[in-house]
Amino acid sequence: MKSPKAIIHLLSSSLISFLFYVLAITCLTSTTVSASYGGNETDYHALLSFKSKITQDPYKVLTSWNRSFHFCDWSGISCGKRHKRVTALRLVSQGLEGLLSPHVGNLSFLRELDLSNNSFQGTIPHELGRLSRLRGLHLGTNKFSGVIPTNLSGCYNLEDLWLYQNELTGSMPKGMSLLSKLTRLEIDDNKLTGGIPPFLGNISSMEVFYVTRNPLGGRIPDTLGHWKSLTAFYSGDCNLYGSIPHSIFNLSLLVNFSLSENHLTGSLPSEIGNLLPNLELLQLRDNELTGVLPPSLSNCSKLRHLSMGENNFSGKLTIDFSKLRYINIIRLQYNNFHGRGEADDLGFIDSLKNCTRLVDLELINCNLIGVLPISIGNLSNQLSFLGLGENQLFGSLPSSIGSLVGLTTLDLENNRFKGRIPTTIGKLQKLQRLGLSSNHFSGPIPDAIGNLSLLSQLYLDYNKLEGHIPSSLGNCKKLIELYISYNRLSGKIPKQLLQLPSLTILLDLSYNSLYGSIPSEIKDLKMLSGLDLSYNKLSGTITSSIGECNSLTELYLSGNRLEGIIPSSLSSLGGLGVLDISENNLSGKIPHFLDKWKSLKYLNLSFNDFEGEVPTVGVFANASAFSVLGNNRLCGGLVTLELPKCKDTGSKKKRFPFFVLVIVIAPTLLIVLCCVYLLCKKKRNSQPSQSSLGSERFMKVSYNQLLKATDGFSTANLIGEGGHSSVYKGILDSNDDKSVAVKVLHLQSRGAHKSFRAECEAWRNVRHRNLLKIITSCSSTDFQGNDFKALVYEFMPNGSVHDWLHSSAYTSKLNLFQRINILRDVAIALDYLHNRCQTTIIHGDLKPSNILLDDDMVAHVGDFGLARLLGTDLNQNSSSGFKGTIGYAPPEYGIGSEMTSCGDVYSFGILLLEVMTGKKPTNSMFIEGLSLHKFAYMALPDHVVDVIDNDAIVLQSTEANARKVEECLVATIKIGVSCSVDSPPQRMKIEIVVNELQRIVDRLQNI
Template identity: 80%
Template structure:
């Protein structure tokens, strides 16, 4: 019956008839709904279960998932036309949070499941293995944990499987080899271990395999050569060892290879360019590959990206780049393309002229020798980055360099270029970074330097530049860092330079011959962080305008001829961490605000003409944090300064009143005092005896130590070294504070001397960053044998070595903590070397001797068993004695040299690199002449981020902050490299290390 007819009929029927037909219509509707679900009721319930597990749905994509809509019309759902069963569930990038329920495994008609880029957590349900029709499974960029389900092998039709960037652990299950149709497997960015299993080679259909960033370990299986259809192979940063199997180079369809950041050894086949003609991307950086870089790479005519940096490739670079017309990025830095000064050493430069798409050319730190050819100017006008720094290039810099008008970064520092800086360099108007430091450039700074209006950083330091600083530099309105240190510049500081409000990072003009006063325009640098004008001929008074540079963290005016007093306006520099105004002609009293600056870490007032009392609060409370040497009219201050006491001044009125008191009242007081004295003498003597006893070191006997350690039980031992064992115990039952008891192995040769050395060292030192000794015990045991022990304050947080290398520590040191620790250690060394009455050499600095307390992880240097007091006859180590620890001791110790403070600085450099990279100097990767020092040196400056311990790096919220962090990392590694050079005269001084680390710390704390 048609609807109009039914309505017409109902209008003439009785109420009972109307009720009957109404019920019929309801039943019909109900039957229709039931039919719409019918046999796919399972899908409907599975989807509802999926929705119930979603805890966050910010974009409300699941609001349509309700009874008002047919489930095939729900967001993200597609159904088959025939059976009306769910075939696609796609909800990628929707911000969903929750877990994946096992009921999804009931969607047995599902062909595609795409949930990538959400926040799904917990495990991947093994019930997904029921989806035998599944072709594509995309779960990447979520937070799935647990293991890869073995049941996924039941998805026999699976072609694409992406589990990348989750938190999956364990190994790749063997059942994966049953996925015979798999063409794409993406598992990078997880925590998978157990190596790349050889059975994966059984999946002969494989076309794309990416596993970057998993700590696999092991070798690359030769069986992967069965992947004849492979086009993409990414296994960077997988902790892989051994050589690259030759079978990989037989995969002729390969387009992209990345095996960066592993420990791969061996050489590349000379015919690689013939075997892999289709290559578009070749990335093997940060490995240990050797031999020559095969010239046959020239045959890879489709190659667009070549990165072989930081390996051990050697020999002349003979690739004919003229055949690589599509190449746009070349990274070969950090190798050893050693030349012999032959005329064609740099001939490869000529072949680059046909590479019209070239954007990046990096050949820094390659040991290249020769004259840079004029043909450098023939490179692509698209070239944006040219890095040839840290080589042995000599001669003049060709004027043709000015033809590379696309350059934004030009790094030619650390070479041997001579003569003038070509004026044509000022044509490179897109330059943002220009580094020519540590060469032998002479002549003036080109006046046209002001044409580089986009310049951010300019490094011209450590050359032989002469003349004035050009005023045109004031046109560089985006300049935020300028270094002109260590040149021969004269004249006054141009006002135009000081009016660059963009200067926010640093202005370094030290070690020149600049004259005149500091212009008042300095007040415009309100955001400048570091200002170093030291060691020039600047004169006059220190301008009060400096007080408006409120962002300064470092101000160094030392080594000039400033006169007058310290301007009180400097009190506004509340963020200053380092102030050095030493070696001038300044006078007057030490201003009160100097002792109130909370941020001030180091203050140097030495060799001036200051007078009056030295405060004992603020920075003046720590003898290692300031210097007032060479000011002969100062008095008071800390006892360790050994300054004369300040004379008290009284007015005539006060002296008169005192006279009256003495004459009139004194007799009466004398009688009273005598009585009090007689009554209290006994009590006072008793109190004095107790007081003096408490000030002396606590006495402890062999018996006490024996009981405290349960008979020196191994179960109570927390550490053992060559000369001693260490126990953690409570000495006094009334005191619950733990101590560390260091018991000497006197039967070991050298232990007696170690004990004496450590006692002598502790007798002479007290410092916040040195381990606090409580007492010592020199006695005999119950058998009459000599017994010696030292008792220290127990450091709750253990040693730096524990935090870096022990699996027991689930948490790791962050970047700020690491820099703080390094600063503390440097301060301790500065105290030992420069602030003690007698210079003390530690002799065995290493992470296990740096202990961390429970108070903000403050670092304390301990174990002075190999220490030496210079300038005394105490503890004179023989040339044949033990000196330091392998890997940390400087090379000269191995040749019989005496221990010196310079040796401590070398050890500190190695410790710094270890703290920042997480690698010991004896790490397995450091073989075949690669030391920890060289490992860090090779990473400078562009690849420091690649060698830093992952746990130390925290991603910042802005790009600017990320750049600041990277700059701090580079600066820190430079300190470690500078401290650990083999030539002692070239090492960075420890007091400069303290200043630099504090500067870095200030930057990081402000991010």
């Protein structure tokens, strides 16, 4: 047996031998690696470090990165032939995720690093600044954050720097100015700030500059004019302001020039077309540029894309497009190209016939006035989009429009076209959207529209079309929405139209004279969301087939002659949000399924003959969500309905001992009351003290913005003043430089807070073409810390009806046709507020100063400061205090009666009589029992002409026409008198007023 000492000696010898062995293997391995990589271990380890930071490699592109291969043979790696050093690392679109290793900075021979279109995160390592040989750094479309490394200036051979579509912040580092060989800088789609730095102008080699969609701010530096080799300049949506430096227009090699969606002002140099002869793309849309579009643009003979829409360009469009033979796109929408004193702004159309590559011509809302020339048919057969809507084009639509066989969209809405729709429109076989609404087209709907097999959207509403709805529309198998409302169509609803399963959005046939029953074929519209058949002459029962349209969310059948009960099959329409079947002859009990629909937000059963008990659950639990007016046989329901109690027809039940009820219920009731009290108290404490519109569709605006918009609420901008407010004209930066009306509440006056809240609540619930358009509200504090409240409206350039009637500043006066149209518009607005809102709204202060007129003399009802929303606690008027304006408020308000829709009708009647006679109800002549109402009443029927405002009419040359005009005057005054009688129940219903005034308008048009 060996001694312990011997054993220790033996172990020591073995350990030493083992260590020598390990050392030998290590040396051998090192020698092998050294031999394998030719001494380039730095590159090898840098690449392994790169791989170690990758967390996701879905395409396994890095599997080859192992010892089995030399790193020069790894995927994505290129090496120099001489030194076997890494010269390029390209891993584009490989789905890689992870961080970019700073050890990449050790690849000292690297000339190109391209990791575009991956998901790299974290910051860009500043170690990249050590890559002095780097010529291309491509890190676009990743998720890099942080700032651009300040020391990238060390990459002094860099030619391409692509950092687009990341999440980079901060400003561009000054060291970038040292990149003297940089030709392409693409840093668009980041979050960079600090403006475009002037020092970039030192990089004289710049050829392509992309900074689009960064919140840079600031002005465009004049120094960028040093970029004499620049061919592409893209700085759209960068929050830039100020004018475009003239030095930019000296960059004669520019091919693509885009500064869209900024806040640039000033005008373009008249010689722009001579200074930039190589332009192919000129994109300055969505700015605040002014002046004329320079005719010299005709000299940009290579121009392909001209996009100047949504600016403030003015003056007649005089560009000679015949020289722009390569033009594809012309977008000039939302400018003002009306020539002064001329009514022919479309002369340029002739010059477009040589533009054989034109695909898109957009001139929507350009204030163009004139007749569309026949030469419109000479435009390119490749033209796909033609937009001339929202102008003042008149005359007939040329039949030559049928030659534009390439059209997919034709938008001529909101003009003054008249005559028939040409049948040649049926030749536009590629047409997908046809917009002809809000014109004066008459005659029948051409059968030829049925030839448009690709048509998906058809807008023919608000015209004077007559005759039948052509059954050929059933051939439009891709139609998803159809608007034919507000015409004079008659006949039955064609079954072929209802057999289009493609109809999924809306079928609107309302406000016509369609008759007959609702065809059972309607069941085929299984995917339809909205159906509006209201205000026709439909009769019979509500077909049970509608119950199979189980995608419906809105169903309007009001204002017809339907009878019978609500069919039980409608119970399957569980997704319905709006159901309006008012003003029919329906009867029976209110079906129980209506109170079980959870999605139902508004239900109108008014003016029918329903009977029995009104439920109190579901939609019936909210008085503002339903209406049952005009059903005299209903009972029960919410207390606010003031319906009679229902008679108890059931047998008497045995009473439960009262003391037991007390013992069981009292403690529970006490607990519930306590909880309710605490909840109410908590809710009251948590509610804000001020009301605002608070809706996502309204932009936010501050006191400072309104101060700036109105030039410090300058008296020069004051356009109106009332008891609770002052109204200023202004221009909001966030409103595309369009004028707005800012109504500032006088919060020190009694009732101003209540008036502000009333208006906010009213505007929250309404939206109609004959109501003043609200833009936003402001509930804030001024610079002294005082409460500040204001409402911002769309500016109405033609002032108020009061101005036209009584202001000496208006030298021209309203003619008869304009007056009747205005009255009809106001009646339509009242009908909407009273009968077609989810919440019935009483205006409460209808008078000429609250009726505003837009560019087209369309009336808009405004000022809802006294409005009342039925079924809410908003502006519940007590008996104290006068409601409305003296002369216009109904007599019952003077004795403390609640505001009602009948009160609005009275105010409308007085308004009508004032518009027609030119006399205010407070005129000094109305004394000793004589009133405006009585003045007009006494003139009926033979002396009406004697009380009409002299400026209103010019009798026609023929005796027959004069008689027709007089008949229209008599009919109009009768409406005013009927609306303004003292007894509320005897006043004419507003929906009848609308129909009567429409008939008068139609008669006047035919005189």
